[in-house]
Amino acid sequence: MKILITGVSSGVGFEAVLDMIQNGDHEIIALARSEDKLKKLYEIALGLNPECKLYPAKFDIVHDDYTSLVNFVKQKVGTLDVLINNAGQLIPKPFGELSQIDFAAMLQSNLMGHIKMIQNMLPLLNDNAHVVNIGSMAGFMGSVKFPGMSAYAASKAALHALTECLAVEYTERNIHFNCLALGSAQTEMLEEAFPGYQSPVMAFEMGKYIADFALTAHKFFNGKVLPVAVTTP
Secondary structure (H helix, E strand, O other): OEEEEEOOOOHHHHHHHHHHOOOOOOEEEEEEOOHHHHHHHHHHHHHHOOOOEEEEEEOOOOOOOHHHHHHHHHHHOOOEEEEEEOOOOOOOOOHHHOOHHHHHHHHHHHHHHHHHHHHHHHHHEEEEEEEEEEEEHHHOOOOOOOOOOHHHHHHHHHHHHHHHHHHHHOOOOOOEEEEEEEOOOEOHHHHHHOOOOOOOOEHHHHHHHHHHHHHHHHHOOOOOEEEEOOOOO
């Protein structure tokens, strides 16, 4: 399959790529803001599978030029079967201390950046393509909520609703949209939000789950926001 995934510098995105490159038939474009972390990912991937077709690229989903990205995708893989929107940002602060800039930053990273990505990749999505948005239990209706997470939760809840809407809007094109509302996995973001907490799920385990879901779940789900959580957080 031809795959584009964002937010691969660390955590579950990094691990999802390492899982997918083990199948030499996949062609994967991996995006992140850090060149150093992309280089590390590429070196590890080649060590695991010297024949892998991995195309890392430095790209900021909020600020960078999508025309250049579209051209890069066309040049490397042509079209896409899978789009995984994993990039995101967390600013854990009490509500009263959150500035408008803080709110805007999380909405840009956790919602608007994904909107830009989807809109620009739509012409390249093949029939029966699968778009997977990575949400959070923080924004899942009825889940346990925690102090300091209001802006993050609101941005993820908006992404959840967007997923449901797009699944309906693109039914005729046979493009599937689903969202995984992730619970805790042992990542840098979790450690920032909940210092000292140890998740029962490792980042590589959640990464593998995301990879498997993205490649196969469009056969079973469309327009779903699915909780993926053993514990909350």
